[in-house]
Amino acid sequence: MPYDTQPKASHFINGAYVEDTGGTPIDVIYPATGEKIATVHAATPEIIENAITSAKKAQAAWAALSGTERGRILRRASEIMRDRNHDLSVLETYDTGKPYQETSVVDATSGADALEYFGGMAATLTGEHIQLGENWVYTRREALGVCVGIGAWNYPTQIACWKGAPALACGNAMIFKPSEMTPLCALKVAEILHEAGLPAGLYNVVQGMGEVGNALVTDARVDKVSLTGSVPTGRKVYAAAAAGIKHVTMELGGKSPMIVFEDADIENAVGGAILGNFYSSGQVCSNGTRVFVHKAIKEQFLKRLTERLGNAVIGDPMDPETSFGPMVSERQMNIVLGYIEAGKQEGARLVTGGAKLDREGYYLEPTVFADVTDTMTIAREEIFGPVMAVLDFEDEDDVMARANDTEFGLAAGVFTRDLTRAHRVAARFEAGTCYINTYNDAPVEAPFGGSKNSGVGRENSKAAIEHYSQLKSVFVRMDDVDAPF
Numbered sequence: 394m395p396y397d398t399q400p401k402a403s404h405f406i407n408g409a410y411v412e413d414t415g416g417t418p419i420d421v422i423y424p425a426t427g428e429k430i431a432t433v434h435a436a437t438p439e440i441i442e443n444a445i446t447s448a449k450k451a452q453a454a455w456a457a458l459s460g461t462e463r464g465r466i467l468r469r470a471s472e473i474m475r476d477r478n479h480d481l482s483v484l485e486t487y488d489t490g491k492p493y494q495e496t497s498v499v500d501a502t503s504g505a506d507a508l509e510y511f512g513g514m515a516a517t518l519t520g521e522h523i524q525l526g527e528n529w530v531y532t533r534r535e536a537l538g539v540c541v542g543i544g545a546w547n548y549p550t551q552i553a554c555w556k557g558a559p560a561l562a563c564g565n566a567m568i569f570k571p572s573e574m575t576p577l578c579a580l581k582v583a584e585i586l587h588e589a590g591l592p593a594g595l596y597n598v599v600q601g602m603g604e605v606g607n608a609l610v611t612d613a614r615v616d617k618v619s620l621t622g623s624v625p626t627g628r629k630v631y632a633a634a635a636a637g638i639k640h641v642t643m644e645l646g647g648k649s650p651m652i653v654f655e656d657a658d659i660e661n662a663v664g665g666a667i668l669g670n671f672y673s674s675g676q677v678c679s680n681g682t683r684v685f686v687h688k689a690i691k692e693q694f695l696k697r698l699t700e701r702l703g704n705a706v707i708g709d710p711m712d713p714e715t716s717f718g719p720m721v722s723e724r725q726m727n728i729v730l731g732y733i734e735a736g737k738q739e740g741a742r743l744v745t746g747g748a749k750l751d752r753e754g755y756y757l758e759p760t761v762f763a764d765v766t767d768t769m770t771i772a773r774e775e776i777f778g779p780v781m782a783v784l785d786f787e788d789e790d791d792v793m794a795r796a797n798d799t800e801f802g803l804a805a806g807v808f809t810r811d812l813t814r815a816h817r818v819a820a821r822f823e824a825g826t827c828y829i830n831t832y833n834d835a836p837v838e839a840p841f842g843g844s845k846n847s848g849v850g851r852e853n854s855k856a857a858i859e860h861y862s863q864l865k866s867v868f869v870r871m872d873d874v875d876a877p878f
Contacts (some may be wrong), residue, residue: 669833688786
């Protein structure tokens with residue numbers, strides 16, 4: 394095993410690993426076998442105080458550096474991350490259960506992309522000059538201060554970097570709390586950043602459940618909160634941050650539509666549906682889990698989809714040939730089994746899958762329901778597992794109304810050869826991240842985020858800079874002040 398799954402300590406604070414066994418033990422379970430592979434401890438009040446104090450102390454000097462100097466460290470960290478991609482990918486697979494075939498090309502590589510991109514952008518963060526006759530205004534783009542990042546369990550390395558890279562590029566400090574289910578990878582991100590030359594205190598990692606997150610979010614010294622998680626969690630964190638008038642980014646859940654018109658390339662549409670439903674065993678927030686397929690091609694689509702799902706290699710996630718792994722936990726597996734049962738009970742047609750695999754670990758079959766109606770539970774609620782709902786349609790206006798009839802608005806996709814229709818449909822989607830003839834691409838150069846209940850703010854791209862910095866306007870008067878008395 395390239396990295397020992399038991400970390401040196403539970404937390405990384407002020408440039409070093411730190412332990413406090415007084416915190417609640419958190420067992421790390423390998424989803425492929427159900428066995429315990431590590432134990433970390435939730436942060437005690439002392440650990441939290443140490444993290445905040447060291448971040449606050451280090452941040453001002455970091456912000457005072459030039460963007461070029463900050464960016465150089467981030468780019469160096471991205472190079473280290475790429476050099477260690479194999480080790481980081483193995484650790485991610487142990488942390489999440491996702492196949493190495495996937496983690497080796499998506500997770501640490503995406504994190505390295507973020508560090509490289511924002512490292513390159515750091516030197517470009519400038520203000521502007523606004524001439525007002527002989528008077529003028531200039532703006533300064535300044536750091537917010539101490540940022541808190543709260544991660545989800547599905548992409549622990551990527552999320553740690555997607556939040557950390559823009560925060561650090563703008564001159565902030567970051568305190569990152571991973572999900573308690575996948576606590577291992579963020580520690581390596583912190584270690585790599587420190588090795589790359591990041592001053593101590595600027596990227597701290599603390600473990601814990603909701604109470605640790607709440608302690609961080611509600612602390613008056615914290616200026617910004619960025620959460621990736623579910624809508625219910627988002628409501629709580631958003632409310633807590635609002636009480637302190639803190640800057641907030643919320644990247645929440647979805648029940649995203651994917652529309653397949655009758656002229657779509659069937660192979661590409663099936664491929665998009667597979668990426669949007671079964672990658673990471675369906676544990677992706679932006680997944681297109683409501684697949685609206687035109688009646689004229691529905692049975693052809695389902696036949697080809699079933700054939701290609703038969704090619705899924707379900708097995709040991711460490712085997713590079715494995716392309717479909719387990720759910721992250723027994724609890725999540727049981728939640729998804731409950732949704733599968735609801736689909737059956739409410740009259741959806743089970744096309745394929747629908748059961749737990751007879752093997753150790755938390756494996757479910759890739760599952761497809763057809764003849765799903767808009768009011769069924771599996772068409773309304775986020776499942777976060779390998780369950781696809783296929784719905785029929787014939788009319789564009791009708792399917793657009795149905796696609797948008799949801800509290801969520803994270804993502805949406807359309808497959809068609811008609812480019813005019815493709816752009817028209819994309820414009821009509823009520824979603825923050827849309828796809829044409831593809832699904833779930835997430836380059837760091839593009840903004841990512843949702844509308845409606847799926848979140849506020851954007852991650853990645855230059856749009857993220859707006860969420861990790863603030864503008865200061867300075868009015869300069871060149872003539873005399875004209876006062877009334």
